[in-house]
Each structure stands twice: as C-alpha cells, then as structure tokens.
Amino acid sequence: MEMFDLSLIWAVIIAVGVIMYVLMDGFDLGLGILFPFAPDEDARDVMMNSVAPVWDGNETWLILGGAGLIGAFPLVYTILLPALYLGVFLMLAGLIFRGVAFEFRFKSHRSKRYWSLSFAGGSFLAAFAQGCVVGAYIQGFDTANGVYVGGAFDWLTPFTILTGIGLVVGYALLGATWLVLKSEGHVRDWARALVPKLLLGVLAVFVIVSLWTPWIDRGVFDRWFDHLQVIWLLPGGALLCALGIFLSNRHGREGAAFMLTLGLFVCTYLGLIVSRWPYVVPPKITLWDAASAPESQFFLLIGVLFVLPIVLVYTAWSYWVFRGKVRVGEGYH
Numbered sequence: 001m002e003m004f005d006l007s008l009i010w011a012v013i014i015a016v017g018v019i020m021y022v023l024m025d026g027f028d029l030g031l032g033i034l035f036p037f038a039p040d041e042d043a044r045d046v047m048m049n050s051v052a053p054v055w056d057g058n059e060t061w062l063i064l065g066g067a068g069l070i071g072a073f074p075l076v077y078t079i080l081l082p083a084l085y086l087g088v089f090l091m092l093a094g095l096i097f098r099g100v101a102f103e104f105r106f107k108s109h110r111s112k113r114y115w116s117l118s119f120a121g122g123s124f125l126a127a128f129a130q131g132c133v134v135g136a137y138i139q140g141f142d143t144a145n146g147v148y149v150g151g152a153f154d155w156l157t158p159f160t161i162l163t164g165i166g167l168v169v170g171y172a173l174l175g176a177t178w179l180v181l182k183s184e185g186h187v188r189d190w191a192r193a194l195v196p197k198l199l200l201g202v203l204a205v206f207v208i209v210s211l212w213t214p215w216i217d218r219g220v221f222d223r224w225f226d227h228l229q230v231i232w233l234l235p236g237g238a239l240l241c242a243l244g245i246f247l248s249n250r251h252g253r254e255g256a257a258f259m260l261t262l263g264l265f266v267c268t269y270l271g272l273i274v275s276r277w278p279y280v281v282p283p284k285i286t287l288w289d290a291a292s293a294p295e296s297q298f299f300l301l302i303g304v305l306f307v308l309p310i311v312l313v314y315t316a317w318s319y320w321v322f323r324g325k326v327r328v329g330e331g332y333h
Contacts, residue, residue: 006297010072011280011287013304014065019269021061023174023262024315028055030175032098032123033168034194035116042328043187044116048102050182053322055102059095060311064304071300075146075290076280082148083141084133087155091129098122124168131167135160138209138272139216140282159212166205170265173198173245177258180249182326195249195257203242206268210235213275217283231274238267 031047038044070077081088101118108115132155139159142150176198179191241264248257280287291297 006294006301007072007287007291009301010068010291010297011278013301013308014068014072015273017061017065017068019266021058021065022269023265024061025055025058026171026265027051027174027178027258028058029098029123029127030171030173031179032119032175033127033172034175034179034191035120035123039186039190041112043190046183046187046326046328047179048105048119050179050326052102054315054318056099057315057318060315064308064311068300068304072292072297073280073287073290074292075285079141079143079146079148079281079285083150084136084155086152087129087133087136091126091133094122094124094126094129096122098126123171127168127171128164131164132156132160134167134272135163137276137282138163138213143281143284146285159209159216162205162212163209166202166209169198169201169205173202174258174261174265177245177249177254177261181254181258182324184325184327187328192249196246199242199245202264206238231271234267234271234274238264238271241267 028051031051035044035047038047098119099122101115101122105112105115105119135157136155139154139157141148142154173195176191176194180188180195183191241260244260245257245264248254248260276282278286278288280290
C-alpha cells in the first residue's frame with residue numbers, strides 16, 4: 001500500500017464519479033428545466049421519453065461519489081454535511097420530487113399538468129442547489145480543529161446564488177443539445193433555437209464568476225497566474241468548446257454540439273479542481289489531512305475496482321440500446 005498514494009487514487013475516483021454524474025444527469029435535469037417552455041405536450045412527451053430508459057441509472061454516479069467520500073475522506077463528510085445540510089437537503093428533495101413526477105406523469109390524465117410542473121420544479125431546485133454547493137466550495141468553509149464553525153446559511157450568498165443560476169443555465173444548455181440530438185421536426189427546431197441563447201448565458205456567468213472568484217480568495221488568483229503556461233489551457237479549451245457548440249448547432253452537426261457541451265463542462269470542472277488543489281475543504285484542509293486510514297481506503301478500493309467496470313459497461317450498453325431519435329407518439333413507456 002505504501003507504493004501507491006491511496007488518497008490520490010480515491011480523489012481521482014471521486015472526481016470521476018462527480019463529473020460523470022454532472023454530465024449524465026445534467027442533460028436530464030436540463031430537460032426538466034426547459035419543460036415549462038416546451039411548445040406543446042407532444043414536445044414534453046418526447047423530452048421525457050428521450051431520457052426515460054437511462055435517467056434513473058444516472059444517479060449511480062452520485063451514490064459512488066457520496067459513498068466514496070464518506071469512506072475515503074470522512075473528515076470532508078464531517079465538515080461539509082453540517083455546512084451544506086440545507087443545500088444538500090434541497091438537492092435531494094428536488095431529485096426525489098422529480099423522480100416521482102417522472103413516473104406519475106405517464107400514468108395520469110387529469111393531473112398531468114401538475115406532475116409536469118412538479119418535474120420542472122424538482123429539476124430546477126436540484127440544479128440550483130447543486131450550483132450553490134459548488135459556489136460554497138469555491139468560497140471555502142470556516143473550520144476549527146476539524147469542525148465546521150460557520151452558520152447554517154453561510155452556503156447561501158450572492159456569489160453562490162450566481163453559481164446556482166449558472167448551473168441551471170448550463171444544465172439547460174446540456175438538455176437542449178441532447179434534445180436536438182434525440183428529436184426531430186418541430187421539437188428539434190425549438191431546441192436548436194434555444195442553444196445560442198443558453199450558450200450566451202453560460203458564457204456570461206462564466207466570465208462573472210471568473211472575475212469574482214479572486215476577490216473571494218486571493219490564493220486562487222495567485223495560482224492561476226503562477227501557472228500561466230498550463231492552467232490557462234482549461235479556460236481556453238472551454239472557449240473553444242463554446243465556439244464549437246455555436247458553429248455545430250448552426251450547421252446541424254447534432255452529435256458534435258452535444259459532445260462539445262460535455263467538453264465545456266469538463267474544462268470548467270477541471271478548472272475548478274486545479275483552482276483548489278489539493279484542498280478538499282478550502283481553504284485549509286488537504287485531501288491527505290482528510291483521508292481515512294490506508295487500510296480502509298485499500299479495502300474500499302477493492303470493491304470499487306470490481307463494481308466500477310460493471311457500472312461502465314451497463315451504462316454504455318443502455319445508451320447503445322436506446323440510441324437514435326425519439327418520435328412523437330413513440331417512446332420507452
């Protein structure tokens with residue numbers, strides 16, 4: 001065990017789990033955010049049918065990240081849960097609410113409109129809460145002797161509200177490019193018209209957050225300008241992805257637009273990690289400070305190395321089986 005840095009390995013596993021959740025559940029949540037603005041009920045049916053076979057498996061990655069965190073870095077869990085309790089509660093409530101609405105909407109007739117609103121509301125709440133949690137992580141946490149000493153609402157500030165709105169718009173962009181890829185006719189045309197507007201909103205929030213962050217933590221500013229030759233590749237990559245999204249959407253390259261939107265999220269996510277590395281509880285606690293015993297990490301790693309390939313194969317197989325366009329009047333249910 002001494003030959004390997006188990007804390008670093010677990011940091012990579014958890015980081016991969018989080019970004020996989022963001023990417024795979026992001027377009028699912030994005031469709032819910034766009035739900036109230038759909039042109040008609042046929043469009044809403046297509047939106048839900050496009051993710052019906054895969055949506056409940058996307059939360060697998062959230063479970064992996066959460067379980068890995070409590071097992072490999074218990075101090076992080078001990079600090080973040082009290083600090084973000086209300087935000088995490090709202091996120092889980094939104095996910096539960098939209099999950100129930102997802103199933104009941106297909107079965108209902110007279111109450112279908114209310115379940116549609118529930119699906120949209122749960123999606124917005126979950127996405128906004130996730131964005132606020134990200135903003136709180138950027139801000140950092142007040143700790144003393146490994147214990148959170150801040151207030152219950154420290155996670156909710158003007159900055160975290162901005163990051164919450166930013167993630168909502170980002171998920172909506174991901175949902176729109178997914179819908180362009182999976183639909184046809186008037187549904188696809190409506191989603192394609194939304195992409196440039198949502199992309200502009202994402203870029204606006206990206207710029208504001210980038211300018212605001214150094215005022216929150218001077219160390220982030222120093223890090224970016226001390227590693228100019230490497231770290232700036234990430235925002236550069238994000239901007240190239242944004243340009244590619246605009247051009248691909250304009251010229252009807254549906255698959256490229258969706259994949260570049262995923263790339264935009266990955267570049268932004270890596271930029272966040274690099275900005276805070278190696279602190280898992282900013283601004284003081286590193287991943288090695290928060291790590292559990294090497295024996296515990298090694299024991300958990302054996303289980304993850306067995307389960308993870310199964311999850312990857314199952315996920316890939318699900319998306320392959322349900323590939324192709326979703327047409328009005330047809331669907332998984």
